[in-house]
Amino acid sequence: MAKNISRRDALKNMGKAMGAVVLATSGLSAFAAAAPEKKRLVFYFTATGNSLFVAKQFSDKPLSIPQELKSDKLVYEADEIGFVFPDYAATAPLIVREFVEKATFKAPYIFSVITFGNAAVNVTEWWDNYAKEHGVVNNYINTLLMVDNYLPVFDMNQQMKIEKNTDENLAKIVADVNAGKGLIPEVGEQAGFMAGMLKQLQDSHFPMEAERLLAIDRDRCIECNTCSQVCPSGNFRIGDNGLEFSGSCEYCLACVHSCPQKALYLQAGERNREARYRHPEVSLGEIIRSNRQ
Numbered sequence: 224m225a226k227n228i229s230r231r232d233a234l235k236n237m238g239k240a241m242g243a244v245v246l247a248t249s250g251l252s253a254f255a256a257a258a259p260e261k262k263r264l265v266f267y268f269t270a271t272g273n274s275l276f277v278a279k280q281f282s283d284k285p286l287s288i289p290q291e292l293k294s295d296k297l298v299y300e301a302d303e304i305g306f307v308f309p310d311y312a313a314t315a316p317l318i319v320r321e322f323v324e325k326a327t328f329k330a331p332y333i334f335s336v337i338t339f340g341n342a343a344v345n346v347t348e349w350w351d352n353y354a355k356e357h358g359v360v361n362n363y364i365n366t367l368l369m370v371d372n373y374l375p376v377f378d379m380n381q382q383m384k385i386e387k388n389t390d391e392n393l394a395k396i397v398a399d400v401n402a403g404k405g406l407i408p409e410v411g412e413q414a415g416f417m418a419g420m421l422k423q424l425q426d427s428h429f430p431m432e433a434e435r436l437l438a439i440d441r442d443r444c445i446e447c448n449t450c451s452q453v454c455p456s457g458n459f460r461i462g463d464n465g466l467e468f469s470g471s472c473e474y475c476l477a478c479v480h481s482c483p484q485k486a487l488y489l490q491a492g493e494r495n496r497e498a499r500y501r502h503p504e505v506s507l508g509e510i511i512r513s514n515r516q
């Protein structure tokens with residue numbers, strides 16, 4: 224038996240039926256008005272949050288490289304794949320290199336954003352070539368100037384005061400990537416010359432032994448284990464005599480920057496031992512979740 228319906232409902236139903244006919248004849252699904260969502264995977268490594276902050280502008284759920292490396296099935300397929308990591312002496316951190324060497328990536332669009340604090344030199348060229356050697360062909364590589372967390376040279380209190388136009392530059396990079404733009408920056412002669420000088424630094428820095436790099440002020444250490452939780456290499460433990468560290472070190476300085484007591488420092492000297500840094504929009508919990516072993 225036909226139910227009595229109001230004129231308003233009848234019009235609504237008619238509209239729905241008309242819409243269905245239009246969609247059926249045009250061969251479109253009910254959601255055809257919106258462009259299909261692209262699947263984008265973003266991988267990052269961070270010590271002090273800069274690269275995580277950037278990765279979060281590209282994805283709600285960026286994937287931490289140290290956590291991904293725990294899986295034995297490192298095969299990724301998506302419409303877009305992105306890498307965000309810090310520049311270490313015009314190269315990528317060892318853990319990023321390990322990830323690219325071990326994993327397989329399939330995507331028609333691959334982009335990389337390398338955060339740096341002072342001089343990117345030829346890092347884009349280096350990464351372009353390195354990634355290619357391991358089967359990853361970037362469509363877009365860019366660098367982003369942020370706070371420089373390299374403690375031997377920079378005072379974090381001063382770094383945090385320098386205007387680096389990060390937000391403006393990041394907005395441009397996000398717009399480029401969302402538009403699927405291609406870019407592999409040309410490296411000038413000067414960068415080529417500086418890259419030669421950096422080679423020496425790279426060789427002396429990586430890999431680094433934790434025991435050669437770090438020192439501890441035992442009067443300050445409260446054995447809270449924060450260093451252990453933020454270390455992507457699992458180099459710390461509380462032993463019978465308190466905090467101990469050993470093993471191959473990324474030289475990422477997450478432990479030194481995150482220590483709430485400023486008990487960890489660099490043997491070789493620092494610009495300001497009392498100044499430490501974490502990106503203001505990244506929590507300690509996020510660094511721990513990114514790196515814990």
Ligand SMILES: Cc1cc2nc3c(=O)[nH]c(=O)nc-3n(C[C@H](O)[C@H](O)[C@H](O)COP(=O)(O)O)c2cc1C
Pocket residue numbers: 268269270271272273274275308309310311312313338339340341342343369370371372373428474475476
């Ligand atoms: C070992 C090491 C080497 C670095 N080398 C460079 C460099 O050559 N050029 C540069 O501009 N920044 C350099 N930096 C600074 C970082 O690339 C920069 O602060 C980055 O944004 C930190 O990212 P994160 O907060 O995600 O760890 C270096 C930092 C470290 C710890």
